[in-house]
Amino acid sequence: MTSLEDLPLRSDLRGLTPYGAPQLHVPVTLNVNENTHTIPEPVALDIVSNLARALLTINRYPDREFSELRDRLAGYLGHGLTRENIWAANGSNEVLQHILQAFGGPGRSLLGFVPTYSMYSILAAGTGTRWIAADRDADFELTPATAADWVTKTQPDIVFLCSPNNPTGTPLSLETIEAVYAASSGIVVVDEAYAEFGARGTPSALSLLPGRERLLVSRTMSKAFAFAGARVGYLAADPAVTDALRLVRLPYHLSALTQAAANAALAHSAEMLAMVDDIRDQRDRLVTELTRLGYAPHRSGSNFVLFGGVENPRATFDALLADGVLIRDVGIPGHLRVSAGTEAETSAFLDALARLEPPVGPVPTNAIESIN
Incomplete structure (x- = not known):
């Protein structure tokens, strides 16, 4: 029986283990x-109804630009965003992978502050991007000075900031994000997968987007929307960024059923977030x-x-x-x-x-x- 060692696997993938809890x-x-x-029953029934309508045309490819979904996501996020600012994929992991495919790769680097979400380094390895593990301050905090110093020292092509951080839960200040962006000449990604759980009034990195064309804010419907099984992640950024991500996506990457389910859920965002x-x-x-x-x-x-x-x-x-x-x-x-x-x-x-x-x-x- 052939083993993994017998296959002509890329050398940089040898010895790695797949992610999985x-x-x-x-x-x-x-x-x-x-x-x-669980999702409220009236919302679940509306999602099922939307899926049934999508099934009537399932013989055709889905909307490649997922226009309705981008409109609904922009409306949910607010901050003056439009569909041109929005990208979506099969979970936020695929969104992050698209970012690395477009802006990372061989000869380029990704900086993250450990301990942090372990998929960052795995996605870096899968795209041939060099992973740089930076240290945090005491108690897993990350001050503007520490973060900016690491960016200045390593000059990464991409920086991933997890806000709040996984697995520590540590909130991240807007001042730290601003400091990283000012010190960087590359792409800065703020992963706000858990943003909805912050204290009321906690500002989002979305407020920093105007005038910062290299800043990307990633979100997911898996957590607050109780939609983990649907696999819907998205980001907000300058329209030029979404143009760049189109270059690396697979054709029709969001199925008609995924789009239908997400659209119905977003139509009930108040109930979903209750x-x-x-x-x-x-x-x-x-x-x-x-x-x-x-x-x-x-x-x-x-x-x-x-x-x-x-x-x-x-x-x-x-x-x-x-x-x-x-x-x-x-x-x-x-x-x-x-x-x-x-x-x-x-x-x-x-x-x-x-x-x-x-x-x-x-x-x-x-x-x-x-x-x-």
């Missing part, structure tokens, strides 16, 4: 930052209760909490799994990450954790070795 069937699944609330307040409440509850149990949760602007003070993350992970609760070991020593679920799911996690041995106290954040 455990997909296990357990009562409480809080490991991949999904929105665990659950966000509940998720924020459960995230804040996690921070409070983890602290009470003796752990060290980090501040979070997302729908998950990274917490330290875990003596043996693998053993704690396994013990919780045996109790029917799946969370995430992200590879940061002394830490685990948990998504904010429904009230019942959050209670199940906290009760299971409370039954374990008490924590040993926080682990210094400079002990980071790897991130999954």
Whole structure:
């Protein structure tokens, strides 16, 4: 039987492992930052109706320019954006891949601040883009001075800023984004996959777009819209950027069914986002209760909490799994990450954790070795 080593694989891909969190069937699944609330039934029925209409013309290729979807996304984002500012793809990962295909590649580099979303380095490897891992400040923060200094030292072609950051949940200030953009001569991408979960009034990098043609703001419908299974990601940028991304997309890359489902969901954005307040409440509850149990949760602007003070993350992970609760070991020593679920799911996690041995106290954040 042929093995991977027997194939003429690109040399820069040898030794790498594919991205993927455990997909296990357990009562409480809080490991991949999904929105665990279900879509309201009236909205689901409208989506089904829209899909049925799309099926009547499924023998034809879909709208290559996904015009209605771009209009709806622009309307949802506001900030004076129009369809010319919008790009979309099959999940925000494909959006980021398009960016690297257009602006990265062999001989070019991508800068990210670790620990951060591990798909950044994987997408860099897949497109032949050199990955530069920059350090963060204490407690996973990222100040304007630190970020700009790394850009100045490394002169990357692309910078990815995760706001709020995954897996730490750390919010990112507009001042840091402005500092990075000013120090860079290349593309600056702000990944706002979890933006809707920030505190009310938190400004978006969308407000920085005017006059900054190299700034791109990426979003997703997977999280706040509870649409992870539909695979819809998008970005806002200068119209010249969307022209560039057309050069690397596959023909008709967004299916008619994907477009129909997303359009129907966006038509009900208020109902779809009504659950966000509940998720924020459960995230804040996690921070409070983890602290009470003796752990060290980090501040979070997302729908998950990274917490330290875990003596043996693998053993704690396994013990919780045996109790029917799946969370995430992200590879940061002394830490685990948990998504904010429904009230019942959050209670199940906290009760299971409370039954374990008490924590040993926080682990210094400079002990980071790897991130999954």
